Structure formats: C-alpha cells, structure tokens
Amino acid sequence: MEPTRRASAAIPMEFMTTPEVCDGCGLCVVSCREALHLGPDQAPGIQIVTIGDRHIPIVCHNCEDAPCITACMPGCRHRDEASGRIVTDYERCVGCWMCVMMCPFGAIQRIPTAEGEHHGVALKCDSCLDKEIVPCIAACKPHGLKEVNPIDVSSLKRLQAAQRFAPGGDGKP
Amino acid sequence: MHYVMIGNSYAALGAIEAIRQIDKTNPITVISDEPYPCYGRPLITFWLGGTVKTEHMFYRPDDFYTHNQVTALTGVRVEHVDCEARQVILEGGRRIAYDRLLIATGGKPFVPPIAGLTPEVKNVHTFTRWDDAKAMAELAKKHRKAIVIGGGLIGLKASEGLNDIGIDTTIVELGPRVLSLALDEYSGRVASKRLNDNGIKTVTGTTAKQILVNADNEVSGVILNDDRQLDCGILVMAIGVRPNVDVVKDTPIKVERGIVTDSRMRTSVADVYAAGDVAQNTNLLNGRQEVIAIVPVAYAQGRVAGRNMAGRSTEYKGEIPMNSVEIYGLPIMSMGYTSKLDDSQREETFADGDNYRKYVFADGRLVGALLMGNVDYGGVLTHFIRGKRHLSPMMLDWLRSGDTLALSAFVIAESSRPRPAAQTQPA
Numbered sequence: 001m002e003p004t005r006r007a008s009a010a011i012p013m014e015f016m017t018t019p020e021v022c023d024g025c026g027l028c029v030v031s032c033r034e035a036l037h038l039g040p041d042q043a044p045g046i047q048i049v050t051i052g053d054r055h056i057p058i059v060c061h062n063c064e065d066a067p068c069i070t071a072c073m074p075g076c077r078h079r080d081e082a083s084g085r086i087v088t089d090y091e092r093c094v095g096c097w098m099c100v101m102m103c104p105f106g107a108i109q110r111i112p113t114a115e116g117e118h119h120g121v122a123l124k125c126d127s128c129l130d131k132e133i134v135p136c137i138a139a140c141k142p143h144g145l146k147e148v149n150p151i152d153v154s155s156l157k158r159l160q161a162a163q164r165f166a167p168g169g170d171g172k173p
Numbered sequence: 174m175h176y177v178m179i180g181n182s183y184a185a186l187g188a189i190e191a192i193r194q195i196d197k198t199n200p201i202t203v204i205s206d207e208p209y210p211c212y213g214r215p216l217i218t219f220w221l222g223g224t225v226k227t228e229h230m231f232y233r234p235d236d237f238y239t240h241n242q243v244t245a246l247t248g249v250r251v252e253h254v255d256c257e258a259r260q261v262i263l264e265g266g267r268r269i270a271y272d273r274l275l276i277a278t279g280g281k282p283f284v285p286p287i288a289g290l291t292p293e294v295k296n297v298h299t300f301t302r303w304d305d306a307k308a309m310a311e312l313a314k315k316h317r318k319a320i321v322i323g324g325g326l327i328g329l330k331a332s333e334g335l336n337d338i339g340i341d342t343t344i345v346e347l348g349p350r351v352l353s354l355a356l357d358e359y360s361g362r363v364a365s366k367r368l369n370d371n372g373i374k375t376v377t378g379t380t381a382k383q384i385l386v387n388a389d390n391e392v393s394g395v396i397l398n399d400d401r402q403l404d405c406g407i408l409v410m411a412i413g414v415r416p417n418v419d420v421v422k423d424t425p426i427k428v429e430r431g432i433v434t435d436s437r438m439r440t441s442v443a444d445v446y447a448a449g450d451v452a453q454n455t456n457l458l459n460g461r462q463e464v465i466a467i468v469p470v471a472y473a474q475g476r477v478a479g480r481n482m483a484g485r486s487t488e489y490k491g492e493i494p495m496n497s498v499e500i501y502g503l504p505i506m507s508m509g510y511t512s513k514l515d516d517s518q519r520e521e522t523f524a525d526g527d528n529y530r531k532y533v534f535a536d537g538r539l540v541g542a543l544l545m546g547n548v549d550y551g552g553v554l555t556h557f558i559r560g561k562r563h564l565s566p567m568m569l570d571w572l573r574s575g576d577t578l579a580l581s582a583f584v585i586a587e588s589s590r591p592r593p594a595a596q597t598q599p600a
Contacts, residue, residue: 019586043549049582056582067552070187070476071469074213074225075232092229094219097497097548101506102469106550106581113502118224120499 013083013147015127015137016156017057021144024048024055028136028145035128035135043109045125046136046145057145059136060107060125062086067102068124085127095120174199176482177261177269179251179420180277181205182214183468184449186232187475188275188482193241195483201243202269204261208248209303210238215468217306218330222337230303251278251420256442261420273444273482276421276432277475280414280450280466282327289384295391297384297408300331309407313338316406320395322381324351326498328411332373333500335407343374343403345395350377355496355507359522360529360545364500367527371501376403384408416451416464429453431464436488438478446482448474455491457559458509458540465494493559497548503527506548509558510541523575532572537563539572550577556584 032044046059062085069077069086076092077099079085099122100108113120128134137145148156176192178185181203189201211232219225238245250264254276260268282299284290290297296312298305309331319335321328324346335342344351350361351368365375381395385402394404416431427433427441431453438446438454449471456463470492480487495508510533513520518540523530526546533541538561542554554577557564564572571579 047578049579051579051582056585058578058581058585067469070472073215073468074229094213094216094225095499096215097499097504097506097551098467098469099552100548101495101497101508101551101555103550103552104556104581104584106553106578106584108552110504110549118219 013085013149014062015059015125016146016148017059018144018146019054019056021142022048022055022057023142023144024050025141027139027141028057031135031139032125035131036123038111038123042111043123045107045109045123058106060086060127061105062127067104068099068108068122071098071102073098080129083127083129085129086124087126087129088122088124090121090123093119093121095122097122099124174272175270176201176273176275177271178203178275178277179205179254179261180275180279180449180451181207181209181211181245181247182277182279182449183211183232183471184277184279184452184475184478185275186211187472188277188446188448188479189241189243191476191479192483195480195485198242201241202246203238203243204246204249204251204263204269206248206250207302207304210235210245210247212303214301214303215330217300217303218334220303221306221310221334224337253422254420254424254426254445256424256426256445259444271444274446275475275478275482276426276440276445276447276451277449277471278417278420278451279471281417281419282410283413283415284410285412287381287384289386293390294384294386295389296406297392297410299410300327300334301414306334309335309409310338312407313340317341318405319343319407319409320345320381320403320405321409321411322395323409323411323413324348324375324377325354325411325413326352326496327414328409329368329498329500331409331411332368335409336371336373340407341374342372343376343405344368345380345397345403346375346377347380348377351375352505355505355511355543356545357512357522357531357543359524360505360531360543363527363529363545364503364505367501367503414450414466416453418451429462433462434474436490437481437486438474438489439481446478448478454489457491457493463494465492467496493555495555497551503546504544504548506542506544506551508542508551508555509533509539511543512541521573523573530575534564539564547575550581553577553581553584 028046032046049056073096074092076089080087108122108124111121111123212230216225253262260270318341321332321344324344332342379398382398383396385394387393392408418428432447434447434452434454440447450466453462453464477487477489493509497506518535521532528546531543539557
C-alpha cells in the first residue's frame, strides 16, 4: 500500500541544513530516533557533529549522482520520482554496507542485524515522506533545518557562503 | 540507432538507465546467457542460505524491461562480435546488428588444473551465478559435506550459503589466512574465528593437489598438499574470477587483463564500449589500468558508457579498489591499500577485540584503510583516499580516535553545493 504523503512531497524539495544557526541542542536527533523507532544505541537519520563551538548537522543530501543508489547490490535504494528524494526499501536491504562505503557525507548508518532478522540494514534519512510534519524540522527551534525547493537551495547556499566571508562573518568554512 | 548490450547485470542496467534518460525511443536489446531478468548477483549466497526470498532477488521491478522498451534476449549465448559487420553473432548463427555495443559480460571463474579434476567429475561447481546456487541447493538434498577451494570473497560467501543450510563446510585456502588480499594476521584471525564459531572450518596454508571421485564419478574428497585427505560430496572451486573476454576473442578489441577502455568507457574499436568486471579502467591509487570488480564500479561505468552511447559526452574518472562484506555479524570494509606497499608508506593499527582499524599513509595522505567490526562512515575515508587529501593534525587525531564522522563535517563544510564529488562529470 502506498503510504500517505504530505502535500509538499509532491514537488521536488530538499532538506537544507544551516550549520551557522545550529546550536547543537540535538532535538532533531531525538525526534528522528523516536520517529524511526530506533534504540538508544542506534544512530538515526540525522546526527550532529560538534567541532569547537560549531555544530554541523549530518543528513542525507539526496545527491544528484547518488553513490548510494549506484552501490546498492539488491537495488533497494532509488529516487522517488515525485519528490526527488532518495528512498529505501528496507525489506530488501541485505546489509552489505556498500552504500556506507560510498557515501562521502557519513549519512548512512549501519544498523546491525536485529534479533529474529536475517540482515542488518543501512539506514539513512528517507525524508519521512509518509508524514505530514517532518519530525526533525518540527523539532528544530533555531530553524536551521528547512525543506526548500532545490533551485532555492543553490541560491541560499551561495548567500550563506557570501555571509560567511563577509566582514563580520565567522571566517573560513 | 540500435543499442545492444551483451550481459544483463549491473553494468548493462546502468547503461540502460542512462540511455533512457537521454534517448527515450531508439531500441535497446540486451542479451544474456542467464535465463533471468537482472538479479542481485552477490545475493545468491543469501538465496541459497534462505535469507533472501526469490522475489527479492530481482534488481529492478518486474516491468523494468517493458517500461524502458528493452528487448531482453535471456538464456541466449553470444558466440562472437563481428566488429567489421557491426553485428553480434548468437549461438545458432543468428546475427544482431548494432549501432552502439556495450560489452558487459562480467567475470568468469578461473579453475586451475588439479589432478583428477576433469569436466566429467560430478558435483563440482563454481559460485558466481544464480544457477550455481540452485545446483548447490539441489546437491544439498543428498550430500552433507562440502569443501570450498579458495578463501577469498566468493569462497567465503559460498561457504556461508552452504553452512546456512546445514552443510558441513570446510574452506581450503592456500594463503596464510582467509581474505588474504585484504586482511593481515590480526584481522585474519578474527575473521577465521568468526567463521569457525559459526560452523565453517578453515584450513589455511595448503590447497588440493588431487580430487577424489567415487565409482559414479562423483566427487568424494580431496587430497591436500600435506597429504591430508578431506571427504566431501560437494566441491566448490572459488580460486578467483577473471574478466570474461570470450566474445571479443579474435577481434581488434584490445584486451590486456580486461577489455581496455578509455575515459568514456570506449574500447579500442569505434562504437564498442565495455563496462563492469570485464573492463579495465583507471585505478586512482596508482594510475594504472586495472579491473575493479565491484558492484558500484560496474554500475557507474555502465552509466558513463550509456551516456556516451546516447551521444552525451561524459567522463569516468576512475575509482580506487575497495570492498565491503559482512560475515556472521562481522562487517569488513577495505578501501585503497590494505597494507603498506613499501617503506615510503606507513601503517597505523588499532585493535580492540573484534574491532580493528588499519590506516595506510603516504606523504601526509590517507591511501588506504581496513575497517573491521566498526565500519561506520567508511565512505568518508573512501572520499579522502580517492581525493588524495592532505590530513591536518586535527583530522589525524579524529582518524586515530575513530571519530570518522567528524571528518565528514569537513566534507560538508567544503562542498560549496550540497552535492558529493560526483563520480561522473560532463566532459
């Protein structure tokens, strides 16, 4: 059965993370873990790396030339045509970790074989297309996580870069 | 314009999907001697072991070929390619004309000569095709013991499938350990123990010098180099795989170890392309032309070939050797060099029980990594090795402490656009 999809998933959208405003509170991580029913020792679809006083959210970039699709042995990862997001059929994942080996962003987690299951799964953010409200976005108080049109992503990224390097910005990336 | 593919696995599928993004109408014919739609070849282990069902073996949905207007000639063997006439000759003599041809025939198991091993000996198999797994499932109904000659990846996977259906399985490996190309003494010991703990026996440092048969010409055992005798009812030959270049024999298509391809996956003959385990292309570690026989490379090369076949000039930049496998809950990942090539390189190892990490450095750069037990975020290391990146002292600290994810923050911070360094780029 086709799961219900939120209205915004009908048009191509992308997650956009804004490290500049992330305060590292970790509520997105908590909400993702809850939404995906993960255990406390299982890494969810979004993580935050803290370097000094900077917090960098790590999440699937829905790459155009996605190495995780190319690498997938059972063919369980594909691009959802309506939304442009890369989604996973976890029932077919065999836990070969080829995608983990190929993802340059560290955005795919190895969930080891659970009790009673045959294979572990390579979990990543699949954009919660079946949910009307995206838990991590809803949880992000500083609004560092957004869902935006891919065309806007590009211009927003350029704007971010410009602000970083502008006098008074926080310097080099 | 008629596109013809010889082979129907990852490389061919990558090419079909790429062509159809550009050219929606011109006919595509795909020819395979296997009687199946494209299936997950490495999954035959899991199918044999009963952990992947038949309906989950297929790489793409049932309507893939009709949806993409592809004529699939399955269960049909290609005899030869006639480059001059621009035709593919099938068994029985039928000729199929091509305008653009992709050779994606994959690998072919290599079986060395062993005393007593003739093609007539029954219950001896290689393990690279679904039909091999099916034959083994059938043999497993009558026999209880198997010997697998070769402790590489294919040997391990064959053993796992057999062991999972209750066959008493022994791996015989000539090298000092299983997966000897990737593993060192420590990691080899961990891997062997994991296999042994799960019921697979390992005999290393020797190989079979003679195959024994019974009165019905069925395999009954092997005699090892050290004169030990092991009994079996099933024998799997998993010494290695070589590029399957049979169809291009006696053609002008240049073959070294595999079919030689350029940066657009073109062979030495016009309008003939090659991709996947049959093709050699740039190994980014050493700049040499080599075969890197893994799924991600096969698909990516196929996709580049497809784009070029459809007239969209696209370059393949090459790749580093790498692989990933899990044996009984123990994941093993290797990328780049898995041990130092010479004294200009330096190794660092971190061992903690079943968790093991090894990094190979050269000239301030990471040139190889072996991860066992904890393989999380290995792709970040792949990215660093492939990009020949200098490591800052801070990056080195993270690497040593095993905080691979922190390195990915650098990848993200440095990518001006939210895209990874693509494996392909418009030329």
